[in-house]
Amino acid sequence: MLHIIPFLLANLILIPRFYIVDLASKIGFLSQSSSRLEIQLNHILIHSQIVAYILAAFLLLRKAKRVYLENYAGANIESLNWLLQFTLALSGFYFIALAKNVFKFIEYPHILEWLKIGLFLFELLIISWYLYKALNNPSLFRNVDSKLKLVKDIISEKKQSEQLVTNDKEHSEELVKLKRYMVEKNPFLNPDLTIQDVATDIEMPVRDLSLLINHTLDQHFYDFINSYRIERAMDILRDDTKSKVTILEILYEVGFNSKSSFNTAFKKHTGSTPTAYRKTL
Structure with a gap:
């Protein structure tokens, strides 16, 4: 109307x-x-x-x-x-x-x-x-999941239903589980990784995982995953045996799908571009 x-x-x-x-x-x-x-x-x-x-x-x-x-x-x-x-x-x-x-x-x-x-x-x-x-x-x-909600909306809903209980021990255990999974399974190498994929693998509800990363760690899922990708890229750049590997090859290897997004994330994480970082080594 x-x-x-x-x-x-x-x-x-x-x-x-x-x-x-x-x-x-x-x-x-x-x-x-x-x-x-x-x-x-x-x-x-x-x-x-x-x-x-x-x-x-x-x-x-x-x-x-x-x-x-x-x-x-x-x-x-x-x-x-x-x-x-x-x-x-x-x-x-x-x-x-x-x-x-x-x-x-x-x-x-x-x-x-x-x-x-x-x-x-x-x-x-x-x-x-x-x-x-x-x-x-x-x-x-391709389709976008229209049911996805902002973390602040999830928190608001939980507060209204009185389900939001701060439990440091529980959060700590979930965080350890998540970080162990990231290190052992390297899911960040998948360029199409979603929070649903991670939640399924570690057997945690998507809402809880979203709260853990976006609210507890105060990071977007995008930045959280990219931090692991950049760390892997830095390891490759520091490796003398891989000095001939191009920046383009590295970005695809660590899970990025475009040079612009890789450069932006790398500079945000390290303060310099991948090329400049390699030259300082």
Whole structure:
């Protein structure tokens, strides 16, 4: 009902001079539609609603980023980046269309024509880019678990149900179990590792594991896993027998799937890039 309010308003303002008049008056109204106040108000209502949806999309993406960081440690982060890029592209497309509509009410026909051409070319570019991404990165379009929640929401739910009990001994045992698993099984070498995979392997509920890492350790799952990957990469870089191994080979070996994410994580963990770190050894 909330979403239909602009539509109802848009039609209500058309009642006096369009809906309840005769056919000749309707034709006359439409023939001068660009100068009619009702039509201009309709455009304002429509575009205000679209802008509100665009802002809501970016707010959802910001929340999604936190959910991803708390639950994933690999390719899923690339999916989030792709969603952000695509939303930005569509937003750009919309604002060009908005500018075109504004110039419909202004006496600058040559600018309007250029905007129409620009809109068509931008539309073609977006479609081509979307198809290119879909063909070369099909994993970007796989389903996302919509049931995932932020840790702060899980904590809030547990507090409300009076299930959140701080037990240092229990947390300590779970932490030892988790760290032993990370060292012995090296799950971080899997570039598509998720918190669900780890929870299954160590036989711990996902919610409890998420609280342990994100709340007790005060780390995102993404950073927690990457810290092990970076430590393994540092071991390889320090190994004289592997001095010929390239940075690209190392990043794939330790569980990363892109050079940019590897460099970012390595610099965050050590304060320098992998190449610079190797040179200091």
